[in-house]
Amino acid sequence: MGLFALAAGFWAMGLFFMYCIYETHKARHIFSEQSIRYQGAIRSKELPLEAVRGYRTDNQYTHIVPVSKAYPGIRIGYTSEGYEDIQQWLADRFPDLDVQQQEQEAQEILQDDALGRTEAEREEKLLQAQRLCRVLNIAAWAVAAWLFFYPQPYSLATQAALALPPVALLAMFWHRGLIRADERKDSAYPSLASALFMPSLALLLRVLFDFELLEHTLVWPLAAAVAAVFGGLLAYGSWRFISNSASRWSALAMLLFCALAYGYAAPAAYNCAFDKAIPQVHQAAVHGKHSSSGKTTTYYLAVGPWGPRTTPEDVTVTKELYEQTQAGDTVHAYLFPGRLGIPWFSVEE
Known part of the structure; x- marks a missing residue:
């Protein structure tokens, strides 16, 4: 029975994959002055132009967003024929919701009295936060590459990777409510996602490649404690974004990834890389x-x-x-x- 269920599962996955390929091959997007229509091999949907709120773009798709859930959303893959022409057609007629969101958030920041007494002071604080995030994120990529590709001297590279996530956390507290832990294309708030995550990831990979723990059970209590403290502080520094329903899940996801990666990698790396005892x-x-x-x-x-x-x-x-x-x-x-x-x-x- 178990083998039959497994075989049935593989057949179902295979059929679904074949359907996706066939649907992608046959799919067409038809643009007119009345509507945008998606015509697939089996299903189709149509969105009147007056029901289009705007569009968003990510690395794989352009998403055409309706004014309400009563209308279907349509997405267009970047491999679609004439993709650049389609993007230009949309830009000529509808707002870019990512840019619109950035502009709205930028206005919120400049009107937030908690960030300064005048608009000029608040704008200067935003510029300072952006510059700080840029420096720390670039440093994080450099340290991660150093530790992963050529970790010499080893202890110095490890120290840099151990230090950067806490430094990024301190930067979040220094500019509390102005810097986010996750990264969103549609947000005007600067992000420290790379500074928090990339050194932790590099540390984790080095631990897995370079060291063998005798008993992993001994590291879990310490890893859980570090993850809880780091994650708790990160949640406190990100509370403005966690409390916002529009950004809650991306903020929580980044918090979880960073806390788990750093929680395990930091104590394991420190335990092994700085052990000077005679073996x-x-x-x-x-x-x-x-x-x-x-x-x-x-x-x-x-x-x-x-x-x-x-x-x-x-x-x-x-x-x-x-x-x-x-x-x-x-x-x-x-x-x-x-x-x-x-x-x-x-x-x-």
Whole structure:
């Protein structure tokens, strides 16, 4: 029964995928002075021009937005024939709702007495926040690339990645209510999404690539505590946007991603990268090796029991060690106590 359900699920997914391809191939958008019509292989919908409120654009689609839910919305993929001409046709007739939203928010900022006594003072604060966000976001991309592609010196690159998200958080408190954690194309509020997330992501990838924790259960309580504190402070700094129903879910999603990534990566990276203790050295017999490929290739040695590990297991190693090691060889497992008391190890020749 389970195999039948699995097979049925795969068939359903395959049929749906084929339908999507066929629908995309047959779909047409017809523009007239009366309406915009979508004509697909099976379904169609029509939106009168007088019912069009405007349009929004993202990386994949132009969304034609109706004045109410009584009318259907229509989206046009960027691969559609004559896409640039369609965008120009829309721009000549309807407002760009992203630009309109930005202008409305910019006026809200300039009229917010909490940000300054005069409009000139409030405009200057907005410019300061924009410049600060630009600097921190550029720094975040630079640090993430440094840590991920060439982390030398390792401790300095790790320190920079550990420091940037808290610095971004402090910037949010300094300009509280003026800087958002998430990034929205239609918003006039400057964003620190890159400064909060990119260093955390780079740290997380380095931890996964470079270190093997002896027991992951030991890191979870600390990771949960860091995630709760960081996420709570981020929620406090983002409360203006969380309390707004229009931006609540994107703000909460970014808060969750940043809190979880930094919550795990920060204590794990600090525990391993700054552990200066002399390790215990154990010998482990190599039983075999294999690799897994995707966007990156990960190399594994199958090793026998060693030290506190009483069963055979796969351990990640460098490409160099993988290539020069064969089944029957012996490698050394270096067991470290961890700067935060979370034991970890590395396998070398």
